[in-house]
Amino acid sequence: xxxxxxxxxxxxxxxxxxxxxxxxxxxxxxxxxxxxxxxxxxxxxxxxxxxxxxxxxxxxxxxxxxxxxxxxxxxxxxxxxxxxxxxxxxxxxxxxxxxxxxxxxxxxxxxxxxxxxxxxxxxxxxxxxxxxxxxxxxxxxxxxxxxxxxxxxxxxxxxxxxxxxxxxxxxxxxxxxxxxxxxxxxxxxxxxxxxxxxxxxxxxxxxxxxxxxxxxxxxxxxxxxxxxxxxxxxxxxxxxxxxxxxxxxxxxxxxxxxxxxxxxxxxxxxxxxxxxxxxxxxxxxxxxxxxxxxxxxxxxxxxxxxxxxxxxxxxxxxxxxxxxxxxxxxxxxxxxxxxxxxxxxxxxxxxxxxxxxxxxxxxxxxxxxxxxxxxxxxxxxxxxx
Ligand code: 13P
Ligand code: 13P
Ligand code: MG
Ligand code: MG
Numbered sequence: 001x002x003x004x005x006x007x008x009x010x011x012x013x014x015x016x017x018x019x020x021x022x023x024x025x026x027x028x029x030x031x032x033x034x035x036x037x038x039x040x041x042x043x044x045x046x047x048x049x050x051x052x053x054x055x056x057x058x059x060x061x062x063x064x065x066x067x068x069x070x071x072x073x074x075x076x077x078x079x080x081x082x083x084x085x086x087x088x089x090x091x092x093x094x095x096x097x098x099x100x101x102x103x104x105x106x107x108x109x110x111x112x113x114x115x116x117x118x119x120x121x122x123x124x125x126x127x128x129x130x131x132x133x134x135x136x137x138x139x140x141x142x143x144x145x146x147x148x149x150x151x152x153x154x155x156x157x158x159x160x161x162x163x164x165x166x167x168x169x170x171x172x173x174x175x176x177x178x179x180x181x182x183x184x185x186x187x188x189x190x191x192x193x194x195x196x197x198x199x200x201x202x203x204x205x206x207x208x209x210x211x212x213x214x215x216x217x218x219x220x221x222x223x224x225x226x227x228x229x230x231x232x233x234x235x236x237x238x239x240x241x242x243x244x245x246x247x248x249x250x251x252x253x254x255x256x257x258x259x260x261x262x263x264x265x266x267x268x269x270x271x272x273x274x275x276x277x278x279x280x281x282x283x284x285x286x287x288x289x290x291x292x293x294x295x296x297x298x299x300x301x302x303x304x305x306x307x308x309x310x311x312x313x314x315x316x317x318x319x320x321x322x323x324x325x326x327x328x329x330x331x332x333x334x335x336x337x338x339x340x341x342x343x344x345x346x347x348x349x350x351x352x353x354x355x356x357x358x359x360x361x362x363x364x365x366x367x368x369x370x371x372x373x374x375x376x377x378x379x380x381x382x383x384x385x
Contacts, residue, residue, distance in 0.1 A: 003042075003118050003305060004065070006057045007126055008072040009221065009239050010109035013083025013091035014051030018131075020285040021048045028082045029053050032075040040067050042305030049296045050130030050286040051090070052237050053079065056298075058305055063113040069104035076109060110134075110221030112241050114202075117215060122302040124243045125254055125313065129276065131286055131293040132266035134171070134238040135195025136276060137220045140257035141166075142192060144242065144249045145203050145218065146181040151253040154182075159210050159247030164217070167202040168192060171224050176201065196265060196348055211247040218242045235270040251299065255313055258295055261326035265344050267291040271352045272343055274333060277326035280315025292330050 012029075015022040030046045033055060037044060043058040055072050059065070076095055083091035096108035105111050116122070129136055143150040145164045153160045163181045168191055170176070179188040191198040203218035220240040244251050261275035267289060274292045284296050298310035336342035349355070 001118075002060065002062075002115050003122075003302065004059050004062055004068075004113060004115045005124065005241055005302070006059065006063070006065075006068050006072075006111070006113040007054065007221075007239055007241055008057070008069070008104060008109050008111050009052050009054040009128065009237070010076045010094040011051045011090060011237065012053060012076050012080045012094065013086075013088035015086075015088055017089055018051045018286060018290050021051060021053055022083070022086060022088055024086065025079045025082045025088065026053055029055070029075045029079040032078045033057075033071065036074070037071055040071055043307045045298070045300075045307060045310060047128070047281065047296075047298060047310075049128040049281075049284040049294060050237070052128065052130050052239075054126070054128050054239060056126055056300075056307075058302060058307060060305070062115050064103055064105075066102055069102075069111075070100050072109065073100045073104050073107070105223065108223075110223045110236065110239055112219045112221045112239055114216040114219045114241060116243070117212070118302060119212065119246055121246070122243070123245050123251065124241055124300055124302065125251070126239065126241055126298045126300070126310075127295055128239045128298070129264075129293065129295045130237045130284070131235060131270075131274075131291045132238065132264040132276065133196065133236050133270075134199045134220055134222045134224075135192075135197075136264035136266070136293070137238055137240050138192040138195045138198075138200050139262050141200045141203060141218060141220065141240070141242075142189070143257035144254050146185055146188075150256050151249050153249060153253055157247065160249075162206050162208065165204040165206060166200055167204070169199050169201045169222055170197060171199055171222055172197050180206075205247070209247060215243075217248055235266045237266070251313075255297060258297070258314070259319070259322050261322050261329060263329075264293050265348065266293050269352060271349060271354070272333075273341055275326040275329040278314040278319045278322055280312045282315065288330060289334060292326055 033044050041057050041059045045056045047054050080092040094108040148154040166179045168177050199222050201222050202216055205212050205215045207214050221238045224236050242254050244254050258278040261277055263273045264276045265273050267274040276293050276295055279294050297313035299313050300307045300309040333342045
């Protein structure tokens with residue numbers, strides 16, 4: 001029988017700025033899910049990274065299910081009421097619509113869902129990031145499923161040797177394209193290196209995969225809050241579900257993709273590049289310059305609709321080196337203040353509050369000497385002779 005993993009997340013208010021969730025708020029969400037989910041879900045887990053509450057839900061209803069989405073929406077609504085009561089910052093930040101209209105997509109929260117054929121053992125990892133955007137998953141998902149230097153299974157496991165199929169979305173034009181790796185790897189990299197526009201949405205096994213043919217094995221939230229709200233309302237902090245083992249990247253191959261704290265955009269005011277730091281739940285709060293951007297990994301095993309776990313995967317000394325590198329990069333970048341490339345390039349600042357500041361200079365620019373005139377004045381070697 002098929003099973004569905006639905007992961008839905010939202011920022012509904014935080015303490016004191018965009019630092020972390022407040023216990024009474026997350027407890028309200030947990031209790032709501034516990035009390036109202038009996039006829040809908042077979043299991044669930046509520047957690048958080050930074051100021052984003054994350055609901056992992058298991059059920060048999062397929063993706064885009066009305067009741068599953070409504071359950072998450074109503075839980076976030078109930079949590080928002082508590083956040084408002086305490087006057088928390090950004091209470092209800094990601095709930096952009098007044099009432100639920102059938103599908104939570106496009107309403108503010110981030111959604112990652114996949115319907116799967118569970119294996120005898122069905123291990124998977126939920127990755128949750130704060131202070132960054134969906135394209136932050138491009139680098140690690142590529143490494144897990146397409147880079148043999150990260151994932152030796154691509155070379156030495158015959159079930160992985162033929163590679164994987166990637167579904168890439170253009171989130172500006174709302175279009176998608178599929179790539180098969182390794183043969184189209186360079187084509188795909190040409191797009192996904194532009195991570196603010198082209199984002200990996202899903203990864204599938206090939207039809208000839210011996211253990212798990214034609215299956216969705218990874219999915220990422222791609223919801224763009226600023227596009228929905230029409231203005232900057234916080235970044236679109238993403239989450240992803242990655243199935244592991246048995247013809248897929250091993251647990252350690254999946255985690256290895258985060259051992260290098262690569263640069264992502266987000267951080268302070270959603271306007272800066274910074275290193276993505278892997279942390280355990282105990283460090284999932286955003287402090288220095290509202291960051292640095294962080295990723296938490298929770299490992300589960302699914303059996304007969306029930307979850308075992310989670311294991312807090314980055315809560316381990318093996319990732320101390322990555323954290324140290326990230327903090328060195330933080331010191332280095334912060335000294336650049338408001339300059340690129342620490343601050344995001346101009347095109348991306350369009351989605352922040354900067355355009356409103358620059359508005360006041362409109363019409364105040366004076367015309368300077370045109371490049372054509374300059375050319376006429378140029379003295380050539382011949383003239384001097
Ligand atoms: P499986 O192929 O059984 O998933 O084992 C691979 C592995 O875990 C090596 O680390
Ligand atoms: P969030 O997107 O996590 O709410 O953070 C917004 C922000 O402006 C941080 O400085
Ligand atoms: Mg926030
Ligand atoms: Mg956040």
